[in-house]
Amino acid sequence: MHLSIEPDACVGSGQCALAVPEIFDQDDEDGTVVLLDEQPPQDLHEAVHEAAGLCPVQAILVAAADDTAR
Ligand code: SF4
Numbered sequence: 001m002h003l004s005i006e007p008d009a010c011v012g013s014g015q016c017a018l019a020v021p022e023i024f025d026q027d028d029e030d031g032t033v034v035l036l037d038e039q040p041p042q043d044l045h046e047a048v049h050e051a052a053g054l055c056p057v058q059a060i061l062v063a064a065a066d067d068t069a070r
Contacts, residue, residue, distance in 0.1 A: 001045050002063040005035045009059040016060060019051040020044060024060075033059060 003023070012031030016024035022044060025034040040048050052060040 001040055001048065002065065003035060003038050003040060003048065004061045004063070005033050006059045006061065007032050009057045011057055013056055015054040015056070016051040019054055020047045023048055024051060
């Protein structure tokens with residue numbers, strides 16, 4: 001799994017940070033999403049998918065595999 005975010009799309013609702021605080025945080029100043037780990041461990045994949053589904057603006061992008069350079 002490879003995660004990316006679109007901070008410009010984020011409206012700071014905080015759904016992701018509430019759902020998976022190990023992976024998502026919010027900026028202290030404007031509340032936009034901060035990605036803590038682009039490659040979440042296996043045991044968080046399901047929760048990350050759920051968080052992506054909760055995001056009201058689809059600012060969380062989940063790719064099944066990381067085929068970019070590490
Ligand atoms: S759920 Fe979406 S809009 Fe809300 S803070 Fe997370 S990325 Fe931003």
